[in-house]
Amino acid sequence: MRIPRIYTADEQLQVGTMVALDREASNHLSRVLRLRVGSEVVLFNGDGHDYQGKIEAIERNQVQVHLLQTQEVNLESPLHIHLYQGISRGDKMDLTLQKGVELGIKEFTPIITERCGVKLDEKRWAKKLQHWGKVIVSACEQCGRNQIPRLNPVTQLSQAITQRSGQDFFLHPDAKTQFKNYGEVSQDQAITLWVGPEGGFSESEIDEVKRSDITPVALGPRVLRTETAALAAVSVINSVWGDF
Template sequence: MPRFFTQTISREGGYITGDDAKHIAKVLRMKIGEELTVCDTKGYDYHCMIESLSDKEVTLKVLSAEESQSEPSVKVHLYQAMPKGDKLELIIQKAVELGVDSITPVMTRRCVSKPDAKSMAKKLERYNRIALEAAKQSGRGKIPQVKPLLELNEALDEMAETSCPILFYENATAPAKEVIDQAGQEIAVLIGSEGGFDESEVVKAKEKGCQVLSLGKRILRCETAPLAALSIIMFETGNMQ
């Protein structure tokens, strides 16, 4: 069944406009009376029937509504040190598929890519579009937000507000399982860029309350590490069953 996101829906009814309305009418060639699933971007799914449509607006009758079954029981916030090229696009796409709640790019000492504010603003629009498309494709009940770039200190302060801030580090030896098993409902994960973390940054993270954990004895690329971390967290919290 086709699946779309809109904020203009409630149990009383709703509508879809813009590119999605055009896609429903012109590409899918759906008709009045056909059914589709609409998500409110906040974790609820609405089973709807089309009451009227054009390439500008589709009006919906809500047949039923329920909390999305595809959303994980744990909120995971990914803080990703800014990688080179288009690697962050891949990380965003796959992290959304794996169930991440938000993604925040972070500037660390060893980041090679150092976009200025204007460049980052343009990138952010594209990043959030990638998150939207990945959420649609993977059947998510919400659209994870890609947030503006932060400096490391700002990121660590935000992470400290969660019940379980974690920095995954190639020189760490502590395994992740025990920490994740006791993590609670909100986890923040910090992953390095191509050059990893400077030792002083790891010390700073510990001072801010981060658990410094290992992803195993192999060195993972910066685009592999966040996906491995998310997979481990989702598995250990029962969200891969």
Template sequence: MTRIHLDTPLAEGASVALPEPAFRHLVQVLRMREGETFTAFDGRGGEYDAVLVEIGKRSATARLLARHDVDRESPLDLTLAQCISKGERMDYTLQKAVELGVTRIVPLISGRSVVRLDDDRWEKKLEHWRGVIVSAAEQSGRTRLPILEPVQDLPGWLVDERARGDRITLDPNGRHTLRDLPHRHGPVTFLVGPEGGLSDGELDHARRAGFIGIRIGPRVLRTETAGVAAIAVIQALWGDWN
């Protein structure tokens, strides 16, 4: 069943005008017709059976039918603090992190970050990332959207101690693996560096902020792979994969 996110509070029996992206996907791409059904969700939990009741040249209306209180969210409250990588690499990380069940995503700028934009372009980038997150939630069956925080500088984020719960970062010289760490069943924040990794100074700063450095095997992972791999291990150890 095709799943569509509608960014408005939904309720049984309501009629909803489809936003342009949903209209384009359902009508122009999938060529659905009046009377055909899909699944709608608003990212606040649960999902609805929905039926197309009116299709125009540039718009369409759907009626919401039964609500289903499904819950496919991870039991972990997991934040991915990801230093920003280029283009499709960042998109890949966000997409897979959503599929794997993260709760919150913090885009960070570190000393070795290669992406540098002004405020207006950052806002456009955030809007693009929100679209990636929505698409991944639609595909993966999630009923709640992860929170995407504003772009922040790594030093300021560490000083403000916005990291939540158990704090973990990748460190090629780390003495621990994820299996070594006890989990206290609270929030987990995972920090991933950019291309080139975190500098020694940034790793020291992270340690002072309470982060534990861990290593993931003997091979060096790319920034777009590292966070995804670590989240998968965390889900297997502490989440809903065990």
């Protein structure tokens, strides 16, 4: 049986100490996985280490773990891929975040575009970000990463463009360039990838992006859904310049 991996916000994990997990993590271990006292677990807090431990006590809504040993684990991509993703409806955004974490993305910025079908007020955007943060953490627990990708606030496209890094690519079905034809990139700079929502970027947005010297790239002759496009592009980037 695979040893469960659990994220904890505790900033100072030390071998030999006890860690009291929060209610959500405790319920997952005790009620969903039905672990018992003595079961092995791995904790991580984003500092680049895995902390092996055993469940010492299970109380109502709280599991306590005794940390036995630690080791540094680096499963990170050599590339800092930053995905600017046009916000999509339903669970499509969740899928993009989840699989993006598995593929090694280190930073996400949800962007509002003209064809964005999700319209929320500030309070509800905050709840969305909280939910997306949990999706990212859960994906890290599953895939073995122990450094949590950064999730930036929801941003308008025009504002996000001002944050560009210089190694920028946006997906456009009519582009003449493909990733394999671009040449080399620097691993010391972030690679930003811009993906539109359902329906893609509008013509005015495409013009705005082009004026910012962001390189348009195509992913072949077929039109891909937004959640497929982002994941396919990251896979190609990893294959051409990363650790695939």
